[in-house]
Amino acid sequence: MTKSGPADGTTTGSGDIARSLELLWGTGERPSRGPKPGLTLDRIVATAVGVADAEGLDALSMRRLSTELGTGTMTLYRYVPGKAELLDLMLDRVQGEPLTRDASEVPGDWRVAVDAMARTYRATLRAHPWLLKINQARTALGPSALRGLELALTGLRGMGLTDPELISVIITVNSFVEGLARTETHAAEAAGETGLSDAAFWESQRPYLARAMLSGGYPRMAALSEDAFGSDFDHFTFGLGRIVDGLEALVRRRAAE
Incomplete structure (x- = not known):
C-alpha cells in the first residue's frame, strides 16, 4: 500500500x-x-x-x-x-460531469464564457459540497481536469491577454465562486449542527445590535437600511458582474495599447 x-x-x-x-x-x-x-x-x-x-x-x-x-x-x-x-x-x-460541450460550441463572447464558467462551477460545488473540503494545491491532472481547462481557455480566447493572465482569470473566477460556496455550505452546516436557522440566529442578536447602534459608536452601521444584510440580495450575480466589469476594462486597455 x-x-x-x-x-x-x-x-x-x-x-x-x-x-x-x-x-x-x-x-x-x-x-x-x-x-x-x-x-x-x-x-x-x-x-x-x-x-x-x-x-x-x-x-x-x-x-x-x-x-x-x-x-x-x-x-x-x-x-x-x-x-x-x-x-x-x-x-x-x-x-x-459538466463537460458535455465540444470546443466548437464554446461561447465566442468571453463575457458569456466567464459567466458560464462561474455558474457551472457553482453548480458542481452545490452538487458535491465535499469538494470544498479538499486541498487541491497539488492535484493530479486527469483527462477531465485538462478538458475543463481547454474549454475555459477556448472561451477566453478573445480577451487578448497573456497566457499567465488567462490562467489568472480562471483562478480569480473560481476563487470567487469557491468563497461564496464555502460561506453557503458553512451556513447550512451550522444550521444542521445547531438546529437553529440563519434567520433565528441573527434574530437572537437583534437586541444587542439595536443597543449598539443607539450608542453612537457605529454611525456608518446605524445608517444602513434594514435590508442591507437581507438574504434576498444576489451577491453571486453582483460580484460576478463586477469581476466581468474589471476584466472588461483590462481588455479595452490592452486593445488600445
Whole structure:
C-alpha cells in the first residue's frame, strides 16, 4: 500500500502520484487475480462519490466503500492503492460531469464564457459540497481536469491577454465562486449542527445590535437600511458582474495599447 494523506483525508496529490496518473489516464495494469465480477474502477469511483455526496468525506473510507460494494477491502486495493489516490479519481470524475460541450460550441463572447464558467462551477460545488473540503494545491491532472481547462481557455480566447493572465482569470473566477460556496455550505452546516436557522440566529442578536447602534459608536452601521444584510440580495450575480466589469476594462486597455 502507498502513503496515505493526512488524518482527515482531504489532500489530493498526497498519495502515489504515478499510480494516480496511471489510473486517471487508463495506462495502469488491471487486477489479474480473481477480481469480483462486476467490480470496475468506474463503479468504485462512482460509489465513492455517492457516499461523499450523501454523508461527506469523513464517512468515506476504504472499509466503508468495500461494504457499499459488497466486496472485501483487500479487493479494493487491487484497483486503488488507497484513499489519497481515490480522491484524485473522484475529483476528476466530478470535474468531468459538466463537460458535455465540444470546443466548437464554446461561447465566442468571453463575457458569456466567464459567466458560464462561474455558474457551472457553482453548480458542481452545490452538487458535491465535499469538494470544498479538499486541498487541491497539488492535484493530479486527469483527462477531465485538462478538458475543463481547454474549454475555459477556448472561451477566453478573445480577451487578448497573456497566457499567465488567462490562467489568472480562471483562478480569480473560481476563487470567487469557491468563497461564496464555502460561506453557503458553512451556513447550512451550522444550521444542521445547531438546529437553529440563519434567520433565528441573527434574530437572537437583534437586541444587542439595536443597543449598539443607539450608542453612537457605529454611525456608518446605524445608517444602513434594514435590508442591507437581507438574504434576498444576489451577491453571486453582483460580484460576478463586477469581476466581468474589471476584466472588461483590462481588455479595452490592452486593445488600445
